[in-house]
Amino acid sequence: MTPPPPPLRIGNASGFYGDRFDAVREMLTGGPLDVLTGDYLAELTMLILGRDRAKDPARGYATTFLRQLEDTLGLAMERGVRLVTNAGGLNPAALADAIRALAERLGIDCRVAHVEGDDLLGARDWGPGVVTANAYLGGAGITACLRGGADVVVTGRVTDAALVTGPAAAHFGWAADDWDALAGAVVAGHILECGTQATGGNYSFFTEHDLRRPGFPLAEIHPDGSSVITKHPHTGGAVTVGTVTAQLLYETAGARYPGPDVTARLDSARLIPDGPDRVRVHGVRGEAPPRTLKTGLTRLGGHRNEVVFVLTGLDIEAKAALVRDQMEGAMSKRRPAEVRWTLSRTDHSDAAVQEEASALLRLVVRDRDAAAVGRAISGAAVELALASYPGFHVTAPPGKGSPYGVFEAVDTPADTVPHTAVLPDGSRLTIPPAPTTPAAEGPADEPSLTPSLRPSLPPPLTPSLPPPLSPGPTRRAPLGAIAGARSGDKGGSANIGVWARSEDAWRWLAHTLTVDRLRELLPETAPLKITRHPLPRLRALNFVVEGLLGEGVAAQARFDPQAKAVGEWLRSRHLDIPEVLL
Missing domain, CATH: 3.30.70 (Alpha-Beta Plaits)
Structure with missing residues (x-):
């Protein structure tokens, strides 16, 4: 019997522009890796890079990544680790050239490729004051660069998960419509994208772990798209079902998580322990992506x-x-x-x-x-x-005073975006949009009609809730005594993911924390539109609060402009909680 192929080990060394500088070296020396990714872009970062580019057209990329490579590029090449990053920002070609110059200066044999086409600033008149206009590309361009022999792939604005889907598809030979495998990689990529948030950073139950210096996460991706989330041995932090759940809920909305490669069904994901600091993510189903790409202005x-x-x-x-x-x-x-x-x-x-x-x-x-x-x-x-x-x-x-920015997301037809892979030999390869079907764009409560439809596909998005907990004595206590939370920003909206730590707590939470109750607990949200998305397999509820952040993080409309602590505010609020849970 032929043994299964080994998993592809993909690590992360950056969750934002300004993350731990030594993380690239730590990940390269901490244990075996096949691919190391770095996420440097966010809505606010694009505005910062746009202003940099306005001052100097040769700029517009995350210079930190280039400085990190000064003493790690040779190490990565010696160990056979491929580097994939969106640090190219608004000028991936310039960063790719700078990496080639660095490699030549250091005497390192290194093949560099880049992905472009996301920059749509000159594609049309976006209106007054627009500094950047970038479509969120998928991982297919990264896949083409790696298949073309690249050791380093630099991109501009791609989805955060594309840094994982691209290498995984290149390694396993996935087709563009291998929805389930791609969806599994999207979920793994979403868990990795924010670095140490998956290993205990910003975790509600932080007192249970040593989080003084959490290690960066990695995913062992399997041919079917399932994965194990873990970290290098002897690094700080922890990988648990709780830490992974927290990150999985971060900056998401409903059960369908649409992207340029695939629509991942978050309601199908299952998380189970797989040993110390190991969590297996499996069962993720995928559907065709939308016909449009999100474009951030x-x-x-x-x-x-x-x-x-x-x-x-x-x-x-x-x-x-x-x-x-x-x-x-x-x-x-x-x-x-x-x-x-x-x-x-x-x-x-x-x-x-x-x-x-x-x-x-x-x-x-x-x-x-x-x-x-x-x-x-x-x-x-x-x-x-x-x-x-x-x-x-x-x-x-x-x-x-100082200038402030505004973020806006619009949809752009995918077939109008010139997604292009520039291979190490300089040849240019046009990347077609992912195949789509009308069903992926239908109402969220309709079942998928994609070609991958199978009898075992999860049911339509009308999740059944568990039966309520039996009545009993209650005690006034903070919600955080029995539930974790993580919150974040999506443009001017905020999401608040709340999950229970036990099945009984979930039975209570699912029927207690309604939209009306959330408005009572968080009066700031009372006049705003709120949508509640139950995710029973994660024992979680995800709330999307529209307009809480005004015009986005760059506008700094409120005290906590990225809604980072809204979840902790919610956990501090008191309710009548069944004593059996406390």
Whole structure:
């Protein structure tokens, strides 16, 4: 009997532009790998790179990756590890050239390829102020580069999961319509994409593990698309069903997770322990992708300024009212287009530490005109230093304001995007869109009619919930006593994934945490549209809160502009929880 082929070991060494610099070396030396990926792009990063490119057309890529290769490129080539990264940003060709120059300078034999075509800035008139316009490409271009002999593949804007689907398809020879295998790789890629979030970083139950320096994750991908999520031995953090569930829920929405390669059915994924620091992900089913590609637009939205007044001791509300009236009067001649006041009652009565006796009054102003949020605001705040409430001071000297960005996602027909693989020999290969079917674009509650339909395909997206927990005595306690959560941003919307740690807790959570209950617990969400997506196989609920983040992270519309801590806020809220669960 022929033994099964060994799995493809794909690691991650970066979850964002600014992640741990030494991670590339740590992953290359920590244990065996076949492919090492790095994710450097996010919505805010694209705006930053766009402004860099505006200053110098030769820029627009993540320079950190090039610096990381200074002492690791040779190591990767010696160990036969292929490198795949989206660090090319807005200029993947320039980064590829810079890597070739580095390899030549270091005397390293290295074949470099890149993927382009995602940059659609000049493809049409996107409207005023647009800095970047990039389609989210799939992994097929990466696949072509690797099949063409590349040791290093640089891309621009691809989906985060494409960094895994591309190498996996190249290694196993998957066809473009091997939906289940591709979907399994998409799920593995989504788990890896944020680096140490899969190994315990930002984890609700962080006190149960040593998370002082969590190791970066890797996935052992099998020919059928199933995987085992793990990490190198003797590295910090932990890989558990909980840490993997948390990351799987991060920045997702419903049970169907559409992408350019495949639509992955998150409601089909199963997670089971596979030994210490090992979680097996299997059963993922896939369907055809949409006919369109998500295209991210970033534009300059205007200018923003902020002043944070510190209010200490007694009469906090009266102090806030006084300085607010004074600032409103100063702004009356030329009021900015948007003025937002927020009072954070961080003060405690009879506090032994001055900072604990203080509250924060935050003023945020926005306007298209820089002058309207500059000296007019900062000067007015400074002039109150000796003329306002007792104990007047601010957290930082008021500045002149700064530009802020806006993110918008639009759909672009996939067959209009020039997805191109530029192979190591310089030849250019046009990558056709993935095959699609109308069914993948139908209503979310309709069953798939894709060619891969089988009797064992998961049912339509009307998940059955478990029976409610039997009534019994309850105790007032925080939701986090029995449930974990992770939240994040998708443009101006936020997602909040909540999962139970036991089957009984899931039975209670599924019937208790409704949309109406979420609005009660998180009053900020009350006026917004909220959609709840149950994921029974993960014992999880995923909520999408539309508009919570305004125009996206770059606009900094709220205190937590990426909704990173909304889930922890929810876990801190108290409900009547059955005592049997506590």
